[in-house]
Amino acid sequence: MKLSTRVSALTPSTTLAITAKAKELRAQGHDVIGLGAGEPDFNTPQHIIDAAVQSMNEGHTKYTPAGGLAELKQSIIEKFKNDQDITYQPNEIIVCTGAKHALYTLFQVLLDEGDEVVIPTPYWVSYPEQVKLAGGNPVYIEGKESNDFKITPEQVEAAVSEKTKAIIINSPSNPTGSLYSAEELQKLGDVCLKHDLLIVSDEIYEKLIYGDAKHVSIAQLSNKLKEQTIIINGVSKSHSMTGWRIGYAAGNAEIVKAMTNLASHSTSNPTSLAQYGAIAAYDGTQEPVETMRQAFEERLNKVYEQLINIPGFSCVKPKGAFYLFPNVKEAAEKTGYSNVDEFVKALLDEEKVALVPGSGFGAPDNVRLSYATSLELIEEALTRVERFVKSKVNA
Template identity: 50%
Template sequence: MIAERAKKVKPSPTLAVDSKAKELKAKGFDVVNFGVGEPDFDTPEHIKEAAIKAIRDGFTKYTPVGGIDELKEAIIEKLERDNGLKYGKENILVSCGAKHSLYNIAQALFGPGDEVIIPSPYWVSYPDQVLINDAQPVIVETKEENDFMVEPDALKEKITPRTKAIIINSPSNPTGFIYTKKALEEIAEIALKNNIYIISDEIYEKLIYDGEKHISIASLSEEVKERTIVVNGLSKSHAMTGWRIGYAAGPVEIIKTMTKIQSQSTSNPTSIAQKAAVAALKGPQDCVEKMRQEFEKRRDYLVKELNNIAGVSCRMPKGAFYVFPNVNKVLGKNGINSSMDLSIYLLEKAFVALVPGSAFGTEGYIRISYATSMENLAKGIERIRKSLEELR
């Protein structure tokens, strides 16, 4: 029989949409895929060359479980340079992607009876990673008019003696919004007062627009840092999704426990990918800025076009590569009563793949990824416009 904890886990809706879109495409349909959160750029050449050199040099054996020293040192330099955070190698764990880092944290911290606060809209894997570790996700709703940032009073209402942690994601998947320093300070104050951990997912840190600046909550004070586990990686910033390199930085005891867990699951991340990650962190960063500028152009175009579609409204996100338009005025027509109904309709009618807001815990919205070409954006938006007009 299947273990009860495994029955609690749902398949990733974003990957399910991507799979369905690829299935239709394989059958010959011209599908525009707005569903997947993966940069459409190739991994920069200097990073690929570092991996090729690693292969030729025979760097193809096991490495230390938590990552090679060279990579840990590069991560330490990055965290101090970009985030004002000082760590030692004992505070760093390199894993097989940021998702793996988050899973290791859940394994190390959560257990039966624990509660973990997750603001919605949330990245789809947060609740399931809590559930699979026999803890309980506690969802706190946020408001569009507040840029989907959790409000202090709403957060306080959800805290109980069983609360173990809060997970924050800035810039956010799916909304694209970022937390202000004031909002982070409020969360930090509540976390410290209630002795709960902060898990800060900062994977989209390098993709921020309009001159805004990313602030890591761990940088607010040494006291906050001691209660925070920072998660980051190279998938989004350096177009390295398939390389599977993520990392966590946090208190020694927690990182040590996560490393022990990793030693009994995946062991070390791929040796070759680790060498590539060193090149990514220590090499030229103009490639990252080039991608960021292109994403910003796409965001500006997409938000403008969405707001020109009747029944759709879309706020301007500040980061990541997603928009999260409000489609409540579209729902209720022709039997389309939910964001899932709308997503299915647009996939089958317009051959446009996107993800329903319900997958992120927030009904009445859809998530569109603009990690695709301007040509695809124009084609997809026109198809959405025509299909929604037919619902009137």
Template identity: 60%
Template sequence: MELSQRVKNITPSSTLAITAKANELRASGIDVIGLAAGEPDFNTPEPIIEAAIKAAREGHTKYTATSGLSALKEAIVKKIAHDNKIHIKSENIIVTTGAKHALYLTFQALLNPGDEVIIPAPYWVSYTEQVKLAEGVPVIVNGLEENDFKLSLEQIKQATTEKTRAIIINSPSNPTGMIYSKEELKEIGEYCLEKGLAVISDEIYEKLVYDGAVATSIVEVVPELQKTAVMINGVSKSHAMTGWRIGYAVADSVLIKAMTNVASHSTSNPTSIAQYAALEAYTGSQESVEHMRQAFEGRLNRAYERLISIPGIRCIKPQGAFYLFPNVKRAAEMTGFSSVADWATALVEEAKIAVVPGEGFGAPDYMRLSYATSMENINEALDRLHTFMESHIK
């Protein structure tokens, strides 16, 4: 079967592949600890589940408007006014099948063939592939470790050409957990405004911030960006709802209409009962969100201290999301591996811990380690890593 050039150009999601590998080993009875997960290990809070059951029982099982239920969009309008001090209308929102599809629709509606999108590396794996699927050109710019992996304005200026259409800002970042400060966002936002670049602001980890850190939306800092920015968010990470597939995009109504048009010919509306669940997520008590945040904070602090005591590993302390992103090049070299990818394979096979090598995030000297797992698993996994290092150092 001859496949399209479009699909030949993309690579499958490396994070999902590694989780699948760890699950497969586990299913065959091998005790692998997975530190590869990109999702909270908590169950969806009970009131949200109840809301979905109620919606199904009451017959809310039909198509909804493609762009989502009015009540849910109203709830998002209020959430944004409360959290970001930005005043939008329902016509500025599309509810989507996860934040991933909000991003997909954005690129489909925004890019012409050859349009360039600046993507800061390390990056979340789907950005580059989604840009390519829209016939755009990903322009990868490396965030430096000494600048907490964030792009400087100078780097953005250097990467901008007459073909640049957009830039992605993901703060807090997957995989690095870093957060752009208000000052940094202001500089970048004002530059994008001046150059007419769209800013795609992926804020999916906004609620998962630690040790007093605050994540601010670039649109809050530079409100004029409301015309040209796309805010991406959803309930997946904040409310432990990855499987329900509810995200959203906020943008100018013209872009939202175009995105809705694309959605109307692909997914149609996101699942009706999942939308009712998301409505409860945004309008009900936010106590469980804070409860989960605190659990992640405790794990981060424990895992970070333990990780940096392991030989060959260097790590900047993350401020958000639920990942550690250490430089492990030296660890791989010390144990006789020529690449972090080979070293990570040995970790699964010998130490029985699954991590994601940094290659897929555009940062081959690093690995991503998720602490969205129990404290017990974190302790055991890091003990195994330490033992592996000590027994293999050449």
């Protein structure tokens, strides 16, 4: 049977390929350390679990409105008011089955065949695939390592054509952990306003910020930028609720209405009990969020120094998220591998450490490793990586 052209054109996930290989080795009895996790290693806070259980016991197990419970929308509205001082109305919010589904639905209602979306590299692996599935064309601009992987207004200006419909801004970034300042966002926003580009602002890691850095949403900088921005967010990373699948989009009411109509024909509604859990996440204590953030910051500070001392590794220290994204091109060359993908494959085979090659993020000289796992495991993994590199260089 012939599959559809749109699905056949999808790029296989390098992340899933490495994960599958790591699982295969574990099944054979090998001591594999996987640093590919895109989720916190903390359990969901107990008060959220309790709220979901209570909702089931109270009979809230039926269909909900396609765009999400009114109570949850109100919790999201209050969150925006408290965190960014942005005011939204219920008809400007849609709750989806995860932030990924919010993005997918947005591109489906936004793009026609041949429309272009500007995507900075390195990018989260699903951005270009979702654009392509909606008939659009990704247009890549390089966030240079020398600029903390961030793009400039001049790059955006040069990338815009008459077909450009939108631009994606991910701050803090997956995979780099880079964070845009208010001044940087304002300058990017000015270019977007000039060319009437919709700004898709992915803020899923906004609660995981380190040092004296601050998260700024481009939508909070002016009313014009708010009107031009769709914010994508959710509770997966901030409240360790990845499996609950609750994300949302906030922005233009017409776009949100179209997204809601599409969702009504695809998912019917986000899972009812997960929505009640999300209400508790936003309305309840935020202490677990801060506890988790502090743990990640402690891990980052400890393992960063170990990482940059590995021969051939260099790394911009991230300001957010829970990933390190070192450039390992020199290490790959020194150890005799033709590219970083081959280096990563050999590392998994010989030292049983699973990293994610940067080629899947549009940055083939880098690897992504997550510190959303125990400090002991990360330190052991980096010890193995250093041993691997030194053994090859000294051979």
